[in-house]
Amino acid sequence: MEILFVVILLALFVAAFLQRLAGFGYGLIGAPVALCLFSPLEVSFLMAFWGTANSLPTTLLLRQHVPWQTFRTLLVWLLLGLILGYAGLLFLPPVIFKMLAILICLQALVSVYYPEHATRGIGWTADYRIAATLAGTLQSSVSIPGPPLVVAFNAMRLTHNAFVSLFALVFLGVGLVRIAVSFGFMAIALVSPTMAERLPDHILLYAVTGAAVSVLGVLTAQPLVSRVSSALFKKIAAGLIALSALTLLTDVLGWSPHIAALFGVRS
Secondary structure (H helix, E strand, O other), X not given: OOHHHHHHHHHHHHHHHXXXXXXXXXXXXXXXXXXXXXXXXXXXXXXXXXHHHHHHHHHHHOXXXXXXXXXXXXXXXXXXXXXXXXXXXXXXXHHHHHHHHHHHHHHHHHHHHOHHHOOOOOHHHHOHHHHHXXXXXXXXXXXXXXXXXXXXXXHOOOOHXXXXXXXXXXXXXXXXXXXXXXXXXXXXXXOOHHHHHXXXXXXXXXXXXXXXXXXXXXXXXXXXXXXXXXXXXXXXXXHHHHHHHHHHXXXXXXXXXXXXXXXXXXX
């Protein structure tokens, strides 16, 4: 197993742990780090399994608080967004999705440290149809669907548990569809060498280990949910989001091999 993938597993564990305590951070921390080793299509493929595994425990733990009618209203728009995101992944240059992930991370940092400016420029996403379509597009393309949903869910004035459970259910429901799409990509790869080259190596190993550490992160955090300050962990999550975005930026700029060489790591 490559040492860089071990770093990704660590990032996924921390991301899942903080997601449960702070209410956000899984995709914002995990996806940019994964994009340093894998292509955007490979990350989307693997995050379908990892993100679904991360969302399942929270959905089950908070199932009594899920606003099911709201979820059903969002579902068709989420699926429309998924289609748009996958189309982009197949035809647009990978660097676009890496830069998009960095921009979303920056927006998340603003929402933590300057909440009064969090919706500046994206307030129009309060419409649930726009928010869900954008979230689906971001979920399938960069695996970071949160910002438009946060604006829309805040406009709905949900309780904290309803907010967290709806987020988890959206990620779980969309994740199950993404897993089906990932299996579809594997079926195409059986007859298409081009698609086979675009999918990650060691699919089973990467999918299973990433999913396992994600579940472990959530379950490790669960006993602490009512005992710690979520505000503190939001600041911790923000710091790690900044580090994750900076890591991806160094990759986009082509600095990663030089930095890895300084630490004796083969990039």
